[in-house]
Amino acid sequence: MSFIDSVIAFIQEYYIDPIIHDSGYNIFNTLTWAVILGIAVYFLIYSLQKMNIKIDAKSMAATLPFVIAGASLRVVADTGTISPPYSYILITPNIYFFVFLVTALCLIATLLLQKFKVVKTFHLPYAALGCLFILVVYWTLFSVGTVAGWWVPFAVATVGIGAAAIVWVVAKKAGSTLFSDKMNLTILAAHLMDATSTVIGIEVFGYVEKHVVPAFLIELTGTALVMYPLKLVIFFLVVWLLDKVLEKAIEGENDKDKEQMGQIKNAIKFVIIILGLAPGIRNSIRLFFGI
Numbered sequence: 001m002s003f004i005d006s007v008i009a010f011i012q013e014y015y016i017d018p019i020i021h022d023s024g025y026n027i028f029n030t031l032t033w034a035v036i037l038g039i040a041v042y043f044l045i046y047s048l049q050k051m052n053i054k055i056d057a058k059s060m061a062a063t064l065p066f067v068i069a070g071a072s073l074r075v076v077a078d079t080g081t082i083s084p085p086y087s088y089i090l091i092t093p094n095i096y097f098f099v100f101l102v103t104a105l106c107l108i109a110t111l112l113l114q115k116f117k118v119v120k121t122f123h124l125p126y127a128a129l130g131c132l133f134i135l136v137v138y139w140t141l142f143s144v145g146t147v148a149g150w151w152v153p154f155a156v157a158t159v160g161i162g163a164a165a166i167v168w169v170v171a172k173k174a175g176s177t178l179f180s181d182k183m184n185l186t187i188l189a190a191h192l193m194d195a196t197s198t199v200i201g202i203e204v205f206g207y208v209e210k211h212v213v214p215a216f217l218i219e220l221t222g223t224a225l226v227m228y229p230l231k232l233v234i235f236f237l238v239v240w241l242l243d244k245v246l247e248k249a250i251e252g253e254n255d256k257d258k259e260q261m262g263q264i265k266n267a268i269k270f271v272i273i274i275l276g277l278a279p280g281i282r283n284s285i286r287l288f289f290g291i
Contacts, residue, residue, distance in 0.1 A: 014026050014028040014029055015028070015032070019088055019091045019092075019094065020084070020088065022077070022091050023210075024210030024211070024215075025092075025210055025211050025212050026212060030211070030212050033092070036093065037271075041267065041268065041271050044267065045263070045267045045268075048263075049260070049263065051111065054263065055263045055266040055267045055270065056266065058121075058123050059123065060270050061123075061127070062122075062123045062124075062126045062130070063103070063126075063127075063270075064127075064130070065127055065130025065131045065133065065134055066099065066102070066103040066106070066130040066133060067274050067277060067281075068130075068134055068281060069099070069130060069133035069134040069136075069137050070096075070099035070103075070278065071277070071279070071280075071281035071282045071285070072134070072138065072141065072281060072282070072285050073090060073095065073099065073137050074090060074092075074095055074282045075141060075282055075285045075286050076090060076137065076140055076141060076144075077090035077091060077095075078291045079144050079289075079291055081140075102133065103130075106126060106130065106133075107122070107126055110122035110125045110126040110129065113125055141285070141289060145289035145290075145291060146290070147288065147289065148287070148288070148289060148290025149205070149287040149288055149289075149290060150288060152197075152200060152284050152287040152288050153285070155196070155200060156193050156197045156200065156280060156284045157193060159192075159193075160189055160190075160192040160193030160194075160195070160196045160197075160280070161189050161192075161193070163192045163196070163228070164185060164188045164189035164192050167188060167192075168185055168188075178239065178240065181243070183266070183269045183270075183273070184243075184269075187235065187239060187269060187272050187273050187276065188235055190273045190274075190277040190280065191231045191234075191235060191275075191276035191280075192228070192231060193276070193277070193280040193284075194231070194276045194277070194279050194280035195227035195228050195230075195231045197279070197280045197283035197287070198214065198224055198227050198283060199224045199225060199227060199228075200283075200287065201224075201283050201286075201287055202218065202224035203223070203224050203225075205287055207287075209224070213230075214226075214227060214230065217230060231276075238272065239269075239272075242265070242268060243265075246261055246264070
């Protein structure tokens with residue numbers, strides 16, 4: 001086999017086949033998608049700054065419907081109602097590009113409305129388009145699926161948020177200032193909800209984990225409960241390092257640079273929230289419909 005044939009075979013096995021067969025992740029495509037995500041986040045932050053869009057609570061809240069719709073749209077592919085090659089659009093990483101494109105087009109459209117003074121700010125019409133996206137996705141899901149695990153989304157939200165509250169109380173009692181930033185608590189809650197959805201899916205419904213590191217640890221320990229300490233360790237390392245690095249970076253900077261760094265921090269943390277919230281929603285809705 002020639003070098004070119006080897007490269008083609010490698011790409012086919014580790015990148016194309018997982019999309020075609022929806023077989024999950026491996027070490028190669030996981031690292032590749034992570035690098036692409038990092039590059040995408042950089043250009044996203046750069047673009048938002050150029051458009052003078054503040055990455056604050058209002059803009060993040062307005063974007064949330066698109067996150068919910070995108071995560072739920074992934075379940076449409078799981079139903080098997082969309083045939084190849086169209087179904088490949090809804091498989092990772094293609095679905096991220098598709099949802100990003102829809103979100104970006106809606107954002108641009110509502111920014112134009114704001115520019116021409118049709119609306120005061122883009123936030124409300126932007127969020128409304130996201131809610132319309134949600135309605136279309138769930139109309140599709142209820143049209144092709146039947147409710148099975150109706151209790152799962154409630155359990156995921158209750159246990160995930162409850163676990164985050166316990167960690168917050170313990171951290172506060174220990175004198176930690178980690179949760180003085182409310183986004184940190186939101187990150188923790190999102191990822192503990194994701195962990196809860198995984199535990200319910202595997203331990204109750206017999207599903208299988210597709211991500212490389214979690215799958216290895218679950219196999220090693222024999223229980224999906226390992227997701228909780230895994231999420232906590234990753235949370236404390238990533239968030240603590242992120243806060244410390246950015247705090248160090250803005251020392252001695254002027255107010256404009258501090259505001260810019262604050263925007264960067266918000267953007268990165270919002271992406272981290274999405275990385276926990278999206279799979280948690282997808283898992284919960286899939287179990288809700290018994291897919």
